[in-house]
Amino acid sequence: MEIDLIPTLFGLPEASELKVLSSGHINRTFLAECGSGKYILQSLNSSVFRSPQAVMNNIRIVGEIIGTAAVSGISVPHFIAAGDKIYAAADNEVWRMYRYIPTAANAAAEPAAAGLHFGEFIRLMDGAELDPQPAIEGFHDLDRYFRELSAAGNPHRRIEALTESLRSTLAEVFTEKLRKRVIHGDAKPDNIIIGETPVIIDLDTVMYGYAAIDYGDLVRSVCRSGAADLNDVRALTRGFAQGLDGVLEADEINSLYYGILWCTVELAIRYLTDSQREEKYFRGKSSADCLARAEQLFEQLEEFTANGSEIKELIHREFMK
Structure with a gap:
């Protein structure tokens, strides 16, 4: 047809x-x-x-x-x-x-609004029951992505120590006791159309997951050039807390910083894996493009790690207001 x-x-x-x-x-x-x-x-x-x-x-x-x-x-x-x-x-x-929904403003320029809208999304979807069949099997499954990288052949052995240590840390934070909610699964400012009413798009990855995943993806996407200036992170976090309006439990708030690390290393590994295989997940990207993007993300991960204390402090300050 x-x-x-x-x-x-x-x-x-x-x-x-x-x-x-x-x-x-x-x-x-x-x-x-x-x-x-x-x-x-x-x-x-x-x-x-x-x-x-x-x-x-x-x-x-x-x-x-x-x-x-x-x-x-x-x-x-x-x-x-x-x-x-x-x-x-x-x-x-x-x-x-x-x-078609015309865009009236650039959502990517407003981290506070992006945080607010995705926080409200999680709050409104609280308690919703999704289709039992997952939209993407194993999406946001770090162990799966590590296995795929190993199978594809890791061209950067220098990152193994960093990623293995991080896997251990994340396993201690994201346990079976930590609550899973309905999340967007691909939270980033580009997935908001700002018009008369903000419209959240790209709902294909809506799934059960940790609130920290949406938060971490937001921070990662807002801070593409690094985390040295924390003003955007602070504004985004303030909006996220306002949108959630007290829905998150204490251990979920404590997990938010680690969601940043999770989402950044996950995407880095996915790009690194794509750089090594012919059939790529990221359509239209060459192996060189994927490798360059992976290297950017690993640099970003190192910045988030170096600024960990400051980010944790601002998270708790904004959520305790």
């Missing part, structure tokens, strides 16, 4: 114009003009999302909860129905659509 005809499965006119959007790493995404409206048209990457029905079921659950919340400062995309589902299958691909 031609891509410009996919919108007809959702009861829309065929696309008169399709523009490829290349900002994402995983799915194929298009800006489609259908009649007088603009829409996001997306095909899920089946090699990443082995259970697309579970992905879309979780997205439906998120939409229902946030859409019916009595008080909410955030929203999520409204996916268009195709019959009794919010996705359609064509030529062995799963497609979904939602109306």
Whole structure:
């Protein structure tokens, strides 16, 4: 089926114009003009999302909860129905659509707002029940990524001592006793569209996990150039605490700093692994690109470790207000 005809499965006119959007790493995404409206048209990457029905079921659950919340400062995309589902299958691909949301501001420039919105997301989803089938098997599983790196061949032996020591530390923090919640799973300012209401997008990775994972991913993505200036971390943490509004337990607050280390080393290892294999997770990246990104992340990890005391102190100060 031609891509410009996919919108007809959702009861829309065929696309008169399709523009490829290349900002994402995983799915194929298009800006489609259908009649007088603009829409996001997306095909899920089946090699990443082995259970697309579970992905879309979780997205439906998120939409229902946030859409019916009595008080909410955030929203999520409204996916268009195709019959009794919010996705359609064509030529062995799963497609979904939602109306294009224009951006009024650069969310990446406002760490406090990013923290606030993702904190509120976790609070609103507190107690929600997701599809039992995981969206991505083993996502945010550090041991899995270490095994994959070992199988691919680690080109940087100098990092082994650092990563092995860190694995031990994280295992002591993230125990079975630490509560898991519904988290976004890919929390970063780029996944917020700032318009009349902030819209949280890229919900494919919504899953059960530690709140520290979303917090850590936010800090990592905001501090891409390093952690030497902690003003952004402080602002983000203040917003995150406000959005959560007292939901986190004491041991969860204590785990937040270690979420930064987890997410940074995890992504570094994933890029390092991709640099060693032909079939890459990060679509459109060369081996050299992946290696360079991995080296940046390991440098970032060292900065987060060096600034650990200051980051822990500001976390507790902001959450104790």
